[in-house]
Amino acid sequence: MTTLEYGPLDDGPLEYAPAPEARSIVAIRPSYDLFIDGEFTEAKSEERIVTVNPADEQPLAEVAAAGEADVDRAFTAARRAYEGVWSRLPGAERGKYLFRIARIIQERARELAVLESLDNGKPIKETRDVDVPLAAAHFFYHAGWADKLAHAGLGPSPRPLGVVAQVIPWNFPLLMLAWKIAPALACGNTVVLKPAETTPLTALVFAEICQEADLPPGVVNIVTGAGDTGRAVVAHPEADKIAFTGSTEVGREIARAVAGTGRRLTLELGGKGANIVYDDAPLDQAVEGIVTGIFFNQGHVCCAGSRLLVQESLAEELLPRLRARIERLRLGDPLDKNTDIGAINSAAQLARIRELAEAGANEGAEPWSPACAIPERGYWYPPTVFTGVAQSHRIAREEIFGPVLSVLTFRTPEEAVTKANNTPYGLSAGVWTEKGSRMLWTAARLRAGVVWCNTFNQFDPASPFGGYKESGYGREGGRHGLEAYLG
Amino acid sequence: MADTPARIAVRRTYKLYIGGAFPRSESGRSYPVTSSRGTHLANAARASRKDVRDAVVAARKAFPGWSGRTAYNRGQILYRVAEMMEGRRAQFAAEVMAAEGIGRPRADAVVSAAIDRWVYYAGWADKITHVLGGANPVSGPYLNLSEPEPTGVVGVLAPAGSPLLGLVSVLAPVITTGNTAVVLADEHAPLPAITLAEALATSDLPPGVANILTGHLTELAPPLAAHADVNALDLTGAGDLSRALEESAAGTLKRVLRPGPADWTDPDPGTARMRPFLEIKTVWHPTGT
Numbered sequence: 001m002t003t004l005e006y007g008p009l010d011d012g013p014l015e016y017a018p019a020p021e022a023r024s025i026v027a028i029r030p031s032y033d034l035f036i037d038g039e040f041t042e043a044k045s046e047e048r049i050v051t052v053n054p055a056d057e058q059p060l061a062e063v064a065a066a067g068e069a070d071v072d073r074a075f076t077a078a079r080r081a082y083e084g085v086w087s088r089l090p091g092a093e094r095g096k097y098l099f100r101i102a103r104i105i106q107e108r109a110r111e112l113a114v115l116e117s118l119d120n121g122k123p124i125k126e127t128r129d130v131d132v133p134l135a136a137a138h139f140f141y142h143a144g145w146a147d148k149l150a151h152a153g154l155g156p157s158p159r160p161l162g163v164v165a166q167v168i169p170w171n172f173p174l175l176m177l178a179w180k181i182a183p184a185l186a187c188g189n190t191v192v193l194k195p196a197e198t199t200p201l202t203a204l205v206f207a208e209i210c211q212e213a214d215l216p217p218g219v220v221n222i223v224t225g226a227g228d229t230g231r232a233v234v235a236h237p238e239a240d241k242i243a244f245t246g247s248t249e250v251g252r253e254i255a256r257a258v259a260g261t262g263r264r265l266t267l268e269l270g271g272k273g274a275n276i277v278y279d280d281a282p283l284d285q286a287v288e289g290i291v292t293g294i295f296f297n298q299g300h301v302c303c304a305g306s307r308l309l310v311q312e313s314l315a316e317e318l319l320p321r322l323r324a325r326i327e328r329l330r331l332g333d334p335l336d337k338n339t340d341i342g343a344i345n346s347a348a349q350l351a352r353i354r355e356l357a358e359a360g361a362n363e364g365a366e367p368w369s370p371a372c373a374i375p376e377r378g379y380w381y382p383p384t385v386f387t388g389v390a391q392s393h394r395i396a397r398e399e400i401f402g403p404v405l406s407v408l409t410f411r412t413p414e415e416a417v418t419k420a421n422n423t424p425y426g427l428s429a430g431v432w433t434e435k436g437s438r439m440l441w442t443a444a445r446l447r448a449g450v451v452w453c454n455t456f457n458q459f460d461p462a463s464p465f466g467g468y469k470e471s472g473y474g475r476e477g478g479r480h481g482l483e484a485y486l487g
Numbered sequence: 488m489a490d491t492p493a494r495i496a497v498r499r500t501y502k503l504y505i506g507g508a509f510p511r512s513e514s515g516r517s518y519p520v521t522s523s524r525g526t527h528l529a530n531a532a533r534a535s536r537k538d539v540r541d542a543v544v545a546a547r548k549a550f551p552g553w554s555g556r557t558a559y560n561r562g563q564i565l566y567r568v569a570e571m572m573e574g575r576r577a578q579f580a581a582e583v584m585a586a587e588g589i590g591r592p593r594a595d596a597v598v599s600a601a602i603d604r605w606v607y608y609a610g611w612a613d614k615i616t617h618v619l620g621g622a623n624p625v626s627g628p629y630l631n632l633s634e635p636e637p638t639g640v641v642g643v644l645a646p647a648g649s650p651l652l653g654l655v656s657v658l659a660p661v662i663t664t665g666n667t668a669v670v671l672a673d674e675h676a677p678l679p680a681i682t683l684a685e686a687l688a689t690s691d692l693p694p695g696v697a698n699i700l701t702g703h704l705t706e707l708a709p710p711l712a713a714h715a716d717v718n719a720l721d722l723t724g725a726g727d728l729s730r731a732l733e734e735s736a737a738g739t740l741k742r743v744l745r746p747g748p749a750d751w752t753d754p755d756p757g758t759a760r761m762r763p764f765l766e767i768k769t770v771w772h773p774t775g776t
Binding site: 137153248251252255256259260262267269424439443448449450451452453454455458460462463464465466468469470472473475478479480483 | 618619621623624625626627629631633638718729730731733734736737738739740742745762766767768769770771772773
């Protein structure tokens, strides 16, 4: 086997001509209203929020911040649509609406990709090749379930739950919307969804797509806003079920609020994924996998492989290769097709990353980053690797949600598993080895909902995703994901 | 010839069941247990918060071994529990009659149903993965498999009013799939639970897989619900405490099975009591040459 030799970058980084994706495909309105009962309607609340492009700090648009009265209107519409239309529609017909939506997402794919990159800061190559195609795939996959739910293994006549309250994060705005709305609708529920405060725009285009698909009014309602809006959505008495993706801290709050109400709840929360590399791992692939594991989407990924556990005998060989690979990552304009690492989504998130990285250095771990030009405007953080990390360090225990990798070592498979499981989280893990029996042995012992072996950060609508322990409960995707929306 | 004095019966001491042993409560306390008609039956150990913690430690210690056994082996051990109960039918029936205030034929039916429940779940041990697991057709060159795995340590609040059949109906589905359990027995009718513990102790069930505490629910349930090393709660017997316990469980995001209508006589309860205490793990691997 030949291996790639990266070598030092004596001549400096390779120069690429700029290759920006055209922004003109997107027509952002200066101001957006709420999407309730099939129409964009002015909010009763006079509060507005401004969403900015994190790559240059320029405002993109102003959106309504829904107040309690607005949220109430959305739930009224959703209830009416549930009882009057959606729950009475045969599954096959519900499915056709979802197929339509999938098709329109495909047709407007480039527009959605550019808009997502603008609003979120993630590289266009990711929105174009991952976020948007996967969002369309989620609708296409779930469309086919709508008339086959009796075959899902959840009983002979599964019933929808009613009106579902959904709150989603900013790291994969459109994709998380698809993860939430597609199964809810396929199972016959109607939806009130709140997108994240900093990334509301693709959800509002999705509202247009619902109109374009002639989806009956009230089946999908989108209420934009910040934390207060989110609290009003999850606390609304008309919500029969709550689905939340976000931080473990907020997840706990929601679980407390739901206690005793009998309402159903699924939570997809934080993580501190271990990426275990054994000394017989396929080295080039492992280096790629480590990079994908932590730097995909700037590390704003709940299932990121943020703890690299490398077998001690391999560390000396692996780490220089890893650094050499990271030196080739291109940070900058999210709309440039050559960009690997885009902008950090918000000033608040950047502050959190900085705070934790400082704690890492203060606690005695050693940071390394490549020479990397940081644009003058916008929120940016260079890819960073900490070595000499102890399990007690904050950067080994807390979710950083940024492009920061903590490297720990181990000697035996037992030690690898013990260290990997030494966290209250349990969302994802990776295993790199060419030995099948060791791979299966390790995968079986990892307390995590998704285990990637000799790969990392793969997602598919047919594959259930969700956590163990404090990473939440319930699954999204696949046959298992339907359980969250059926009674 | 002098009269032979009447034989003095040897009474049983009802103790806790923790880590395969039968300790008294570390608190040294007990409480009187009466029949449904108010007759004193025995003194049961009144477990303390410390006993709850000891039981959780025992359950955690037992988890890797029990969940690591083959499903076939777990099924055999559960079947062995049924065998051990069959040999103690008379004792169980007498305790059920006293506790529930029912006659012999109904008590016999309850005991039979409880024994059959172990047989039912014994058969599930190596079937549940067929039903809940499988390959997923992902759009790429990957093998993608999902499998149910046990959640971990489960706190079980046994239902009130069905001290044997109800208890078995909530405990068996939890441990069948590889979880370990800390059970709070029906506070007012705890004796069948301790007799069950004696059957479990002679059934090859590894120490710590099932731990059974007797005592006051208001004292024992809150520390169990708040314990950070408990992964899930079955609140079937929680009664008025249900809301507070669910709130407390949110602190470490425990999976919670809320109280609901239950018909303990249904001979085919299905997967409904196993699914809440299972995690779906999905493993990916590339395919290629």
